[in-house]
Amino acid sequence: MADATAGSPIDEYIAGFPPETQAVLQRFRAIISESAPDAVETMSYGIPTFDLRGTHLVHFGGFTRHVGFYPTPTGTEAFKEELSRFKSGKGSVQFPLGQPLPEDLIRRMVEFRVAELG
Template sequence: MTTDAKNNLIDAYIAEFPADTQTVLEELRALIRATAPEATETISYAIPTFDLNGHHLVHFGGFAKHVGFYPVPSGMAAFEEELKPFKRGKGSVQFPLDKPLPTDLIRRIVEFRVAESMRKASEPKRDSKTV
């Protein structure tokens, strides 16, 4: 699937939500794009996803009263203290629609995930046939 087609899928995903949710989803998407411009957009697990070096970087999704941000467990663990004010799961955090997005925190989480992805990409591949 082409990049344009994947972007259209994300556009369609966002368009399914009420205007207030769309606004926050677009803000979150733009922030992730600006922070990780080399990442590609796709849909995975039925939600918008940014991939880098063949791995999922972060996901995000819309809900009735919040947007979900999914920086996978490593992104959650690295920022555990700063994420305490928000409702969280193992690999997810909820940002309420009625409060401003914590853009600095999100940016730093995405930067962390980019650095993690780049580090993994630079590691030599292990041959699965050797013991």
């Protein structure tokens, strides 16, 4: 495998975090890729973004104590009850580092956004 710092802008972004956070961000990226295979990786707002048919599908980003996920306001509203145990805002949710990612929930949220964009 090539040096991660020599890859895409998302590879470079992820490489800027401690190894444990890198692993979580790579898993997050994989979940999104698997859930939206037609989406294109890019960077927007300074964080990793997946676009579908020219529209932002979801964003994610690493922070000191959490991974931020940005599935738009409709994406968080549709899963409001399931997200109630996490810190969230309009269009965003924080998944704490050191706790397992709610992979099924993330997957369903991405699939919701894919369906929403038609």
